[in-house]
Amino acid sequence: MDRSLASWREAAAYDHRTENDLTRSEREEISRGVVAGQSIRAIASSLGRAPSTVSREICRNGGRESYRADLADQAAWERATDAMAAR
Numbered sequence: 001m002d003r004s005l006a007s008w009r010e011a012a013a014y015d016h017r018t019e020n021d022l023t024r025s026e027r028e029e030i031s032r033g034v035v036a037g038q039s040i041r042a043i044a045s046s047l048g049r050a051p052s053t054v055s056r057e058i059c060r061n062g063g064r065e066s067y068r069a070d071l072a073d074q075a076a077w078e079r080a081t082d083a084m085a086a087r
Contacts, residue, residue: 021076022049022053022057022076024069024073026047026049027057027069027072027073027076028069029043029046029047030043030047030054030057030058030067030069030072031067031068031069031072033046034058034064034067040054040055040058057072060072060075061075
């Protein structure tokens with residue numbers, strides 16, 4: 001694939017993220033909460049997010065044992081760009 005086309009797709013995926021999508025800083029906060037042993041409800045409350053959102057994020061990205069914000073954000077980015085390419 002042409003690099004300029006790939007860059008455009010990445011930018012398009014970024015531009016189409018909604019306010020409902022977790023940000024990198026929110027993922028870092030989730031990671032800190034997991035390491036500190038906080039409950040999902042406590043983490044969600046501190047972010048102003050639903051507990052189900054935080055629970056799905058943790059489960060989708062390795063669980064409490066291996067959740068890492070940087071890897072989770074990269075996986076979310078890849079899912080977003082894959083969705084754009086499928087359109």
